[in-house]
Amino acid sequence: MxxxxxxxxxxxxxxxxxxxxxxxxxxxxxxxxxxxxxxxxxxxxxxxxxxxxxxxxxxxxxPSPARKEPDCPVFRQCGGCSFRHINYEEELRVKSDFVSDSFKRLGGFDIECEPILGCSEINGYRNKAQYPVAMQDGKAVCGFYANRSHRVIPYTACRLQPVIFKKIVDHIMKFINDNKIPAYDETTGRGLIRHIYIRKGFHSGEIMVCLVSKTKSAAKLMEQMIAETGFLAKFPDIKSVVVNVNPDNTNVILGENNITVYGSDCIEDVMCGNRITLSPMSFYQVNTEQAEKLYGIAAEFADLKGNEELFDLYCGAGTIGLSMADRVSHLTGVEVVEQAVENAKANAATNGVTNADFICGDAGEIADRLQKEGRKPDVIIVDPPRKGCDGLTLDAIVKMAPEKIVMISCNPATAARDCKILCSEENGYKLKRVKGIDLFPGTFHCESCVLLER
The missing domain is CATH 2.40.50.140 (Nucleic acid-binding proteins)
Structure with a gap:
């Protein structure tokens, strides 16, 4: 024993x-x-x-032949990375096995997965970072959570982030500590600063700095920092400074209200040739270069001829659907986050896309409504959160009976589960292709793209 x-x-x-x-x-x-x-x-x-x-x-x-010395001093404490102790070839092999095992063991499919697509850049690839802030020994610190906890490991030089992120965060933290501004305490609900959240356009270089605060009073503090510390002169690529107000006792990072302190409410980037507007709330793949390759694979799987009706469920800021809009007769996007839908509409207008509409609402409920209205897509693209598609969404997809379903997923296990449901005898789909795409080197996360046909 x-x-x-x-x-x-x-x-x-x-x-x-x-x-x-x-x-x-x-x-x-x-x-x-x-x-x-x-x-x-x-x-x-x-x-x-x-x-x-x-x-x-x-x-x-x-030691395993695949083992290497970790290149991060907080790897053993931080919960961000899982694979800084093995070489990238081994990491890709492991992730390929994740995808294959999910579809064979969990999904019950007898299918050979296509070779995994690795990243050309395994460091500095993230266009977004969210740093939790906490009080430790009477001082505000920020960094990343330890694995399976909300204990902050103070560290800002994460190898997954662009170097500029560390410089911006360190500048803000110096101002916070110089002015004795308290960090938020989850256990007591006291304090002010919760997170520092940064986005950077991969192609545009534009940067958004978002300070997540318990109250709107942080807006005055950010104005003070801008006025007194030369913040914008030091970081000229910053085009937007926003305070997000989250008063709730929750582990959800962002609240519902944003106060723009400087510049625009949004920043712009380019994705698959389209100009994209990004707000703090917009979903946007964190690895832009690899996401463009992922969307190319999704388009290859869809094999669009130009006359199809395309539905894009869980569409975020519309990036996937808009990358294919010139190859379909009409595009309909569905997303539950209102601000992301507004971004998607603006992105369509900016890029001269006139054959698209975007609807705000739960993917399952809207898909069910569209099905009852008789809307019949030829192809459905679905990119759900890690928990996968809910039953209402899957039922609506089956009732709309598209010829093809292309599913993008950041969780191969839930993708395999959903594909098993869609491929049941009563639902009538067949799994044709499965490919893993690594968007998140260093971490255990792996994206997959699958094709199902009636």
Whole structure:
């Protein structure tokens, strides 16, 4: 029997879809973070459950050939990255297995997944960062949450972010501490500053700085910082400074109200040749260069001929649908975030797209309404959140009976589950293609794109 605090030797034989290594000890699966397949380790058991256990590395006896020295000083504490201890070739192999295993084991599909598409840039690729702010030892600090907690690890030089993000955040944090502005405390509800949120247009270079605050009083503080510290002169690419007000005791980062302190309410970027307007609330893929390749794969799967009716569900700021608008007769986008819908409409107008409309509402409810109105798409693009499509959305898709469904997903497990439902005998679809696309090097996240046909 495995017991807590037991120390034993074990070989890591695989990696879970959350990035932990897994091996077997006395017949029981043991999950060990920050290990690599092929590692022989001395493990200390820290938690024992009925059919599996968790452990931590006490010593690496024989390192895996894929192992490398982590290139981040807070890798072992921070919850952002899972794979800074293995080379990128191994990371892609692991992620390819995630996708394949999801569709074969969870979905029950007998299909060979296409080769995964890796990134040309594995550092500095993110166009967005959200830094939580907290009080530690009487000082405001910011960084990233430790794994499975809301304990802030103070660090701003994240290798996934552009270097300019660190410089901006450090400038803001100096002002906060110089003026003794308190960070928000989740446990007491006291304090003011919750997050520093930055967006940068990959092609445009335009930067938005958004300070998330408990009250609107932070707007005056940002005005003071701009006036007194040379903030805009130091960072001339900043085109928008916004305070987002979130008074609620919640772990949701953004509140509903924005106050523009400087410049525009939005910034612009280019995605697949289209000019895109981005507000603080807009969904936008964090890896622009790789997202453009992903959307190209989605268009290839859709194989549009020019006369199709295209529905884009969970459309965000409209980037996916607009990238294909010139290849269809009409595009309809559906998104629940009102500001993102306004962005999508503005993006269509900016780019001279006249054959598109965008509807604000829950994807399932709107899809159900459109189906009852007799709207019949030829192709549906669906890009749901990590939890996947809800039952109402899937039912409406089946009733609209498009010839093709192209599903983009940041969670291969829920994509496989939804495809299994769509491919049931009663629903009548067949899974034709599956491809993994890595948009998030260093992390355990992996995107997938699938094609289903009636």
């Amino acid at each position: 495995i017991t807590k605090n037991q120390i034993a030797e074990m070989e890591i034989t695989g990696i879970t879809n959350e990035g932990s290594g897994v091996g077997r000890l006395d017949g029981m699966a043991v999950f060990v973070p920050q290990t690599a397949a092929g590692d022989v380790i001395k493990v200390q058991i820290v938690k024992v459950l009925k059919s599996y256990a968790y452990g931590i590395v006490k010593e690496i006896i024989t």
